Amino acid sequence: MTFCFNLTRRALLKTLSAAGAASAIPWADALAEKTSGVLTAVSPKELLDSNVKVINTYHDVHCHSSCMLKAYVRDGKLLAITSAGDIPLAGSDRADNSIIPIQRRGCARGYSERKRLYAPDRLKYPLLQTIERGNLSGFKRISWDEALDRACAEIEKTIARKKELGYIPAWGVGDTLLGYFGPYLGTFGSTSIGNQVDCLNNCYGLDIPGHPAIDVLNSKFIIIWSSNPLNTNYQWTMILTKAREMGIPIVVIDSTYTKSAAVLGTGAPGLKPWICPRPGTDGAMMAAMCNTIYRRRLHDEAYLRKYAFGFYPGDSVVSRSSIKNPVTGEDFAGRTFTVPKGESFVEYLDQLQREHGGEEGVLRWASEITGVPAKTIETLALTYAKTKPACLFSGTASGGAQRASNGMYFCWMEVALATMTGNATVRGGGIGYVSRVDGYNVKLGPAPKMTSAKAYPPIRFMLFNQSQVIQTGRDFRTPEQLRADVLSINKVDLGPDPRLQVEMIWRGGGTGDTFNQQSSINPKIDAWKKLRYVLTYERFMSSTARFSNLVLPACSPFEQSYFTFGKTGTDLNVVNKVVEPMYECRPDREINEMIAKRLGLDWGRHGETDLEVMKTQWKTSSIPEAYRKINPAAKLPTFEEMRKTANLQLLVEPKDSLIRITKYAPGEFPTETGRIDFYSPFMAERGRAFNGAACRYVPAEEGFEDIHSGKLSPGGRRYTMQFTTPHVLNRSHSQFDNIPMLQDQFAQTVIMNPGDAAKRGISDGDLVYVFNDYGCLKLPAEVTVRQIEGVVAIPQCAWYQPSKTEMYDAVYDGDYDGKPELHRVPVDTGGCANTLFKDQASGAPDPVMQLKSSTGGSGGMVVNGRACEVSKTLPAFS
The missing domain is CATH 3.40.50.740 (Rossmann fold)
Structure with missing residues (x-):
């Protein structure tokens, strides 16, 4: 049983036309008709023969797309895989246009699972x-x-x-x-999300993510900032596509012209669909936007006074926080917090004004750093501030911008923009990290205990x-x-x-x-x-x-x-056994x-099968009471129905989607101050933030500013380029990298701009070396205008393959005495970008905060924006 609503494209356009572009999105009429049931499947007789068994199953990999697959099995062998979205032609217009349940159509990864199951290089024995x-x-x-x-x-x-x-x-x-x-x-x-978690836990409060993805349908303007859902979150792509069809302007900001930029970007008056800042400089662009919004008096002063702490100089508040100190257990409520001199956000903006000669100077400064025209930054700021509500959609992990040495401060600038404009707590506003699609989960019953130890x-x-x-x-x-x-x-x-x-x-x-x-x-x-x-x-x-x-x-x-929940928590799924081990x-x-x-540990199921364990869980599963208020008729399917459909979603209309931040009254947020923090007293007290406890633009380590100034690397070398490590369609992190059918279609390359390639005598398809202090890769060049100059992209998580013949002189601090040493290391021929990484944490890493938070780890990974060089010949250093 699936609880869903359906909206055809024709009904949507008809409703919007009648309502007028300036009014609120009229979901009530279009979504009045709710249906129960599942998408009808093609009969296996129509596809193969009567002896073939069709099994619905959830594709349980860490790609966040939550796809459902159909496995075709005969005599215990998997014959084929199709997507659970293959539906009959009759009536398909309604299903195709349904926002939820979105058809969980598989991608190249899902379709390759048969090859992966029967791969000749699969490990077969200890x-x-x-x-x-x-x-x-x-x-x-x-x-x-x-x-x-x-x-x-x-x-x-x-x-x-x-x-x-x-x-x-x-x-x-x-x-x-x-x-x-x-x-x-x-x-x-x-x-994935360490920098986001640190930012949101300290600024919004423990376990408050951004708005759910479906909330973009309540927006008037969407900025997809450093997120590529076409490679990572297909269900978000469906929702964003619906937003585009509704006429909501969408601007995509990314250092690469991604599939999402190509498919989803519409642009807005004075703004192109794609804006491309250099890696690690997004925060400078946001700082200039904040400054322009403040100087033009487009900020919401009443909202800031009510909701925020640390925006104005001398801000002081007697806390009414709902939480205790995670370290001491003492109440925050009743404590007085005052922002230290020089740490407020206005003082930071004033400093930018002084250093760069006023608002126009700040825009020029941001333009010189980011490579984005000053006029574009100004127009983006004004459009975002004047169009209410507006959404900063940066996804889970915020793409490349969050996974840089200054990633937490990028996320904090998102918080600043949303809070300054009053978008932080309203429907259609918000920021990434994008929350669950609707926010409601089935309460899955506990499995039998494995041990009493x-x-x-x-x-x-x-x-x-x-x-x-x-x-x-x-x-x-x-x-x-x-x-x-x-x-x-x-x-x-x-x-x-x-x-x-x-x-x-x-x-x-x-x-x-x-x-x-x-x-x-x-x-x-x-x-x-x-x-x-x-x-x-x-x-x-x-x-x-x-x-x-x-x-x-x-x-x-x-x-x-x-049983397993979808990677973004939006649904409950069944992973069904298709073949025997x-x-x-x-x-x-x-x-x-x-x-x-x-x-000698008393541990185990003591003879219980997978299905017996699942039946035990299902007996005590239930629908949360909060959801019953939205859909009183909701009920769980039988266990056999659940196994057969393998997917259950508790669905809501956009007007009812759960936005956690909206349930907190001003002054009662789960932060130490009870407010949205532009300055975090707790973060300052813990002393774990590498670049301070206030919202700022922080230049990326070994990033564009260092390269542009000619600064030498820690190992004493000069590099002229930066690299990023985007997610790709053919891998889920490191999974699927060894599947030939995917390798044939998606080559591991270094993607570079034609101008950079010409300077180095590189042509498309040439084998080249990408290197920095920490290591060297050898892989083919892919020359394309989709990549901005000065930056190369190396798709993340290819498998490390050390060369047996080529060595490289790396120079890094391997004994951790603070001084880099020369290391003779193999050239990596697998294209593993981690070969170029430095061991480094970012954000405000704190194991206490990790224990207190259910949204993810504390402390982020630095993988984007670091310096490198590219050459047709193996580099040699004297």
Whole structure:
């Protein structure tokens, strides 16, 4: 059973025409007719033959598109995959024009799953490394009994170290059993949304995301800022397409001419559909916009006085906050907070005025940094301020702008623009991080407990300092901060010289390619040599598996059944078993059960099948009361109906969508001040923000300003270009990179502007080297005007493939003494952009905030806007 509303394109245009462009969007009439049911599927008899079984299943990968697939199975073998959106022609106009439920049509990734299931390079049995980690020729097949014996021996050896250290010196990645044996090691930080989370948790309050995507249909003007939903969130594309069809102006801002810019951008009076600032400079453009809005008196002073703290000099407030101090547990309510002199936003804007000679000078300054004409910045500011409501749509992860060294301050500038104009808390306004599509979830019942044993929380270190932690025992924090955090959270005293020892990595279930996706490759190779043991569950010989001692073959989602929510939380889905587990592969949870049995831990399902567990969950599942107020007739389907359709959405009209920020009265926001913070006293008190606790433009480290000024890199070299690492259609992070049918269609290239290519004698298709202090890649050049000059794009998360013949002289601080050293490293021929990264955290990383927040990790990853160079020849340095 699916609860939905349908809106045809004809009905939509008819309604808009009758209402007039200036009025509010009249959803009530057009959406009055609600229907229950599911999209009718094509009969399998019409497609194949009567012996073929058609199974609906959710495509459970980390791409955020939440697609539904149909698997065609005969005699236990997967024959074909189609999208769950393939519907009969009759009546299809209504379904095609339905905003929700959006047809969860699969993409190239989904259609390639059959090739992935039956891939010849799939891991089929346990593999033991017999030489050194990283050497593919050293792996040999062993039995499951031997593999489990070896794994458990290493785990027990590591657990025994708890007596000496007070914790288990093993880093548990994903779903492992380490927490049931004592405090162990984990991480904080998020590769995707860390900077956004830090900004929103500290400025809006804990667990308040931006507006839901469907709320753009209530907007009068949309700026898609550094987001490419056509590659990452298809359901958002459908909604944004509807917004475009309704005539809502859309401007796309990105350093690359993306598919979203091509398809969704409409432009506005005086504004082109695509605006292209240089990477890492978006915040300068926003600062100039804020200044123009303030100087032209287009800001909403009454709103700012009521909702904001830290905008005006001398702002002071007696807090009526609804939360307690996350560290001390004391109430914030009743405390007086005053913005320090020089830290208010108006004082920052006044400083820009003085330094650059007034409003026009500030616009010129932003233009020189961003490469965007001053007139365009001015027009964008005026259009955004005068068109109410207006939405800054930057998606989950805010694309490239959020994943830069100054990414938190970019997000903070979004907050500033929305708050200055009164858009922060109104329908049709808001910012990214984009919230759930409608905000309501089925309350899924709990699964039977796997164990009654107590679970200990991990001792967390910064994910993006992982190599430094392995080498030295410390991340970005001072020794005093590290000791205080661990003592406060874990009740473990690390002593006067606090360090964390990492002796083993247990990369368990439900995780990504840890080695490949997070932080810099070359320092990681050195650091992982120090580890005693690496245990990995995997489906393919990924980079993480390659650098492991023992690899256990895991099942795909097609070989097991379970409930899961969509990646943006908008629906409940069923992953249905399509085929039985192949070869000697085991589901992640079954591998844990086998290990638990050998370790003497009472853990497991004790004979319950996947379906029995799911039935138990469904018995206590329910519809939230808040949703019943919107749709009193809503009811859950039977378990068998749910399994058959595999998708359930609790849907709302745009006028009823849940916008969390709107439920807080001014002065009662879940921040320390109770208001939207332009200056964060708590962030300042914690001392974790690398560039201060106030909303500002912060130049990106090793970004355009450094390059333009001729500043040398930390290693003493000069680079003239920047690189970005966009998401791509053919990969979900590192997944799918080894599928030939996708490799043939989507080559891994470095994308560059014709002007940059001509200066270097590079033609389209030439093999070139992309390099900086930290490493060197070798991959084909793709020359196109879609890329702005001075910037190259390297699609993220290709698998690291070290050359056997070509070496490069990298120069970085591998021993973490503050001085870079020369390192002879292999050239990466796989095109893994992480080879060019520096191990660095950004934002305001704080494990206390990560524990308190349900929206994601604290501390962001720096992957965009850093300096590099491109050459047709392998660079040599004297």
